[in-house]
Amino acid sequence: MSPVRIALNASLLLFIFVIQETLVSRIHLPVTGFSFYLAVLISMVLLENRTGAVILGFVGGLILDLSPSSDAPFGIWALILTAIAYLIAVNAESIDGIVSRPVGLGLFVGLGAVFSLITYLVINALLGQPTGSLGRATLVIGGNFFWTLIFAPFFMPVLLVIRETTIGSRERI
Amino acid sequence: MARGGGNRSRLLLVILLVTSLFLITLDLRGVTATKSSRSATQGFLAPIQKSVSNIFSPIGRFFGDVKNFPSQKRAIENLQSENARLKTQVLVNKDIQGQLKELRGVLDLAGRGGYRVVSARVVGHDSASSFSQTITIDAGSADHISVDKTVISEHGLVGVVKSVDAHSAIVLMMSDPSFKVGVRIARNQSVGVLSGTGSSGFTLQLLDPAGDIRNGDVLFTNGSDNNRPFVPGVPVGYVTSVDHSSATLTQTASVKSYSDLGNVGVVSVIISAPTTAPKSMINPTPVPTVTVYVTPTPSPSLSAGAISPTASPKASKQATP
Numbered sequence: 001m002s003p004v005r006i007a008l009n010a011s012l013l014l015f016i017f018v019i020q021e022t023l024v025s026r027i028h029l030p031v032t033g034f035s036f037y038l039a040v041l042i043s044m045v046l047l048e049n050r051t052g053a054v055i056l057g058f059v060g061g062l063i064l065d066l067s068p069s070s071d072a073p074f075g076i077w078a079l080i081l082t083a084i085a086y087l088i089a090v091n092a093e094s095i096d097g098i099v100s101r102p103v104g105l106g107l108f109v110g111l112g113a114v115f116s117l118i119t120y121l122v123i124n125a126l127l128g129q130p131t132g133s134l135g136r137a138t139l140v141i142g143g144n145f146f147w148t149l150i151f152a153p154f155f156m157p158v159l160l161v162i163r164e165t166t167i168g169s170r171e172r173i
Numbered sequence: 174m175a176r177g178g179g180n181r182s183r184l185l186l187v188i189l190l191v192t193s194l195f196l197i198t199l200d201l202r203g204v205t206a207t208k209s210s211r212s213a214t215q216g217f218l219a220p221i222q223k224s225v226s227n228i229f230s231p232i233g234r235f236f237g238d239v240k241n242f243p244s245q246k247r248a249i250e251n252l253q254s255e256n257a258r259l260k261t262q263v264l265v266n267k268d269i270q271g272q273l274k275e276l277r278g279v280l281d282l283a284g285r286g287g288y289r290v291v292s293a294r295v296v297g298h299d300s301a302s303s304f305s306q307t308i309t310i311d312a313g314s315a316d317h318i319s320v321d322k323t324v325i326s327e328h329g330l331v332g333v334v335k336s337v338d339a340h341s342a343i344v345l346m347m348s349d350p351s352f353k354v355g356v357r358i359a360r361n362q363s364v365g366v367l368s369g370t371g372s373s374g375f376t377l378q379l380l381d382p383a384g385d386i387r388n389g390d391v392l393f394t395n396g397s398d399n400n401r402p403f404v405p406g407v408p409v410g411y412v413t414s415v416d417h418s419s420a421t422l423t424q425t426a427s428v429k430s431y432s433d434l435g436n437v438g439v440v441s442v443i444i445s446a447p448t449t450a451p452k453s454m455i456n457p458t459p460v461p462t463v464t465v466y467v468t469p470t471p472s473p474s475l476s477a478g479a480i481s482p483t484a485s486p487k488a489s490k491q492a493t494p
Contacts, residue, residue, distance in 0.1 A: 018218065018221060021218050021222070021297065022218060022221045022222045022225040022297065023225050025297050025298050025299055026225065026226065026296075026297065026298060028298075028435070049182075050179075050182035051181060051182045051185055054182055054185050054186050054189060055185070055189075057189075058189040058192070058193070061193070065196075066210060066211060066214040067211070067214070067303065068211045068212070068214050068215035068218065068309075068336065068338075068343060069297075069299070069303060069305060069307040069309070069335075069343050070211070070303040070305070071303055071305050071351075072303055073196075073197045073200040073201050073207075074196055074197070074199070074200040074207035074208075074210070074211070075192075075193045075194070075195070075196025075197040075199075075200060075207075076193075076197055078189070078192070078193040078196060079190060079193035079194060079197065082186065082189045082190055082193060083186075083190065086182070086186050089182075121304070124304075127201075130305070130349070130350045130351035131304060131350070132304050132305075132349075132350040132371035133350065133370055133371040133372060135371075135372065136304070136371035136372055137304060137371075140304060
């Protein structure tokens with residue numbers, strides 16, 4: 001991934017982060033917990049190769065760590081999303097044409113978000129941070145999976161177009 | 174889709190994971206750079222949140238309104254009938270109002286109307302990056318708001334200010350699992366600790382093992398030293414069920430808050446409590462004792478100083494504490 005594309009992707013993620021924190025967080029969905037940012041980030045990771053996915057995961061995690069209402073130590077999302085991004089990139093290689101299957105794509109992105117949130121909870125618990133009740137955590141994670149499953153096929157084409165316009169000829173080969 | 178891999182990606186993975194761990198270590202060791210980066214983000218997001226809140230407020234409430242439509246309809250019907258009943262009651266109460274006005278000054282319901290508050294609108298809820306239950310309000314240090322100030326709604330306690338920016342602040346809601354507040358039961362003044370559970374319910378634990386909790390008991394904040402983070406006398410909630418199990422040393426109960434934390438739109442931050450406010454909710458007033466002064470009327474049949482029936486019109490009463 002070229003430095004220009006890293007900067008472009010980081011700008012796009014920053015934009016999505018602002019949308020998440022200002023607009024999406026205001027919408028009271030029937031089942032709580034939808035993270036538009038996580039869904040977009042994992043979808044972007046899905047389109048990259050291993051190296052690109054790891055860089056994107058790290059940058060995306062750092063942006064998420066900037067969230068002002070977060071109690072967790074700074075860097076925790078960078079750690080989680082770097083690892084999850086690598087796992088997604090490795091596993092996505094074995095599924096041909098995942099991007100062209102809306103249900104499969106939604107499931108993959110949704111599961112990625114679920115694993116990220118579960119890992120976040122586990123690490124937070126290990127660090128002695130408050131994690132809340134199991135019921136609430138299950139509701140948030142379940143809600144996140146549901147809404148990601150619904151919305152992922154809608155924004156994925158947009159991400160594909162953005163990727164096609166920003167990718168360099170060297171990376172295209 | 175180009176797929177790369179091999180040693181390069183693994184090496185990069187290790188480097189970035191180590192970098193992340195390094196950042197976490199720095200944060201846990203209290204390096205201020207990480208804290209200030211979040212504060213800067215808050216400063217950046219606050220004006221955008223405010224603008225978005227103005228534009229998209231109806232959309233934000235849409236799903237909640239649809240979900241609550243049947244209950245809202247029932248609530249409106251109930252309110253209409255209650256309104257009619259209250260209108261009749263108001264007529265009866267007009268006579269009592271004069272007496273109440275005087276009593277209010279004597280009893281001094283602690284804090285009620287005596288706090289200096291700054292009102293603010295809620296411009297953000299929770300966050301994608303954490304499970305903590307917070308709201309963002311559009312008032313900050315420029316409005317004299319600082320960390321550890323009590324936040325209330327029209328119905329009662331909402332939470333406490335967690336972090337402050339110039340024009341915004343993040344409020345930790347009382348439903349957050351890490352939230353704890355000292356409370357008093359209004360009926361018997363027993364003291365306990367109310368904890369958030371992460372959901373709509375709360376847990377009350379009495380400090381006195383022999384304390385008494387009953388369903389419907391009303392809870393008020395007990396107050397903290399220098400009124401930070403909590404001022405005394407703010408309504409918190411009421412007891413919905415009492416745990417009678419003998420497994421615990423102290424009594425516990427489930428509590429429902431007065432504030433509808435899921436739909437808080439406007440809040441007030443108490444920036445200072447009245448300096449003369451007592452710690453207790455109601456200042457006990459001493460029972461007056463009646464002293465009778467009598468001006469004796471000279472009478473040949475009675476000895477001097479004795480009370481005569483004719484003296485009664487001149488008798489005056491004075492209440493002394």
